[in-house]
Amino acid sequence: MPDLPIPRGMVGPSFLAHIVIAKFCDHLPLYRQAEIYARSGLDIDRSQLAEWLGHVAWLLKPLVELIAKHVMAGRVVHADDTPVDVLAPGAGKTKTGRLWVYLRDERPHAGTAPPAVLYRYTPDRKGEHCRKELANFTGWLHADGYAGFGRLYEIAGARTTDAMLLHGPPRVMPEACFQHDAEVGCWSHVRRGFWDEWASHKATIAKQALDRIGALFDIERPIAGARPDIRRAVRQRTARPRIDELAVWLDAQLAKIPGKSDLAGAVRYARSRWPALTRYLDDGRLEISNNAAENQIRPAAVGRKNWLFCGSDAGGERAAAFYTLVRTARLNGIEPEAWLTDVIARIGAHPINRLAEMLPWNWQPPATHSVAA
Numbered sequence: 444m445p446d447l448p449i450p451r452g453m454v455g456p457s458f459l460a461h462i463v464i465a466k467f468c469d470h471l472p473l474y475r476q477a478e479i480y481a482r483s484g485l486d487i488d489r490s491q492l493a494e495w496l497g498h499v500a501w502l503l504k505p506l507v508e509l510i511a512k513h514v515m516a517g518r519v520v521h522a523d524d525t526p527v528d529v530l531a532p533g534a535g536k537t538k539t540g541r542l543w544v545y546l547r548d549e550r551p552h553a554g555t556a557p558p559a560v561l562y563r564y565t566p567d568r569k570g571e572h573c574r575k576e577l578a579n580f581t582g583w584l585h586a587d588g589y590a591g592f593g594r595l596y597e598i599a600g601a602r603t604t605d606a607m608l609l610h611g612p613p614r615v616m617p618e619a620c621f622q623h624d625a626e627v628g629c630w631s632h633v634r635r636g637f638w639d640e641w642a643s644h645k646a647t648i649a650k651q652a653l654d655r656i657g658a659l660f661d662i663e664r665p666i667a668g669a670r671p672d673i674r675r676a677v678r679q680r681t682a683r684p685r686i687d688e689l690a691v692w693l694d695a696q697l698a699k700i701p702g703k704s705d706l707a708g709a710v711r712y713a714r715s716r717w718p719a720l721t722r723y724l725d726d727g728r729l730e731i732s733n734n735a736a737e738n739q740i741r742p743a744a745v746g747r748k749n750w751l752f753c754g755s756d757a758g759g760e761r762a763a764a765f766y767t768l769v770r771t772a773r774l775n776g777i778e779p780e781a782w783l784t785d786v787i788a789r790i791g792a793h794p795i796n797r798l799a800e801m802l803p804w805n806w807q808p809p810a811t812h813s814v815a816a
Contacts, residue, residue, distance in 0.1 A: 456788035517547035518582035521736035528752035557804035564759035628719030631732040636709030671727025
């Protein structure tokens with residue numbers, strides 16, 4: 444008899460995989476799953492489902508760490524985070540934890556490395572957590588202006604631009620670090636301020652700004668998946684003149700509107716970050732926005748609306764592990780339940796030095812047998 448995923452347990456790999464997918468892909472909380480199984484005559488307590496998930500998370504932890512190593516080996520990583528409620532034992536209420544996402548996806552600039560996304564849970568938003576996670580990362584970091592990333596971008600004794608001349612690029616290059624000149628800003632954040640003004644007040648200037656920024660995104664769509672040199676050439680030829688014109692136009696509009704208005708704030712937000720916002724023009728590996736990371740945050744945000752909170756910090760860590768596995772499988776075009784079913788069934792007896800064979804981009808589905816008519 445083959446080894447069971449849970450020794451002396453009565454649950455098989457397919458049912459364990461189904462529980463994982465139901466919660467972390469289809470956003471069904473465990474209590475709803477228990478009700479669904481009960482209607483089929485299967486009486487399983489929610490606490491038992493949670494215990495099984497904990498065991499599976501432990502079983503698959505080596506795979507999660509292999510994915511983490513792959514993500515941090517990239518030259519360009521997108522990062523973002525989102526709050527998550529966690530039960531505070533003894534307090535009768537919840538506290539706010541944090542779910543971080545680190546994405547490596549080279550497909551937009553014709554990279555050959557498999558895409559992968561890493562989720563990590565932390566009990567708070569202290570900068571030490573993201574700095575620890577990125578300690579071995581060297582390359583370009585797309586992220587928001589969170590101060591916790593700031594110390595990653597620094598080279599002691601010099602500004603970033605000066606240090607680049609003396610020592611080459613810093614170990615981590617920022618997407619939006621306000622203290623330095625070598626930034627790569629996010630045009631989606633700029634657009635958001637003008638969109639709020641257009642949605643609330645139908646301001647003509649806001650609509651014109653949205654149209655001009657939209658034209659920059661239109662340039663990006665045809666070159667998605669092209670080589671970095673092609674992307675850079677197209678941006679220099681088509682996007683740079685539009686951006687230079689936009690800078691002049693924004694300065695002219697700022698003189699026409701009240702200085703304390705939200706619209707003026709949106710203009711100043713853009714102009715104060717102009718070097719960062721134009722950085723993507725000079726490197727075809729970089730993106731116009733950090734939307735790629737925000738898109739990976741969205742599934743966790745949808746799930747959070749259904750399961751409301753994590754039961755503990757350990758539950759948050761398990762959720763991060765399962766999101767890592769499920770979302771990485773989907774990024775690689777793998778049906779996650781079929782993959783998890785096979786991996787859960789075999790990983791206990793699989794040689795540790797061949798564990799990479801089970802990563803989504805290396806996985807081979809079990810051979811199927813057909814019966815001749």
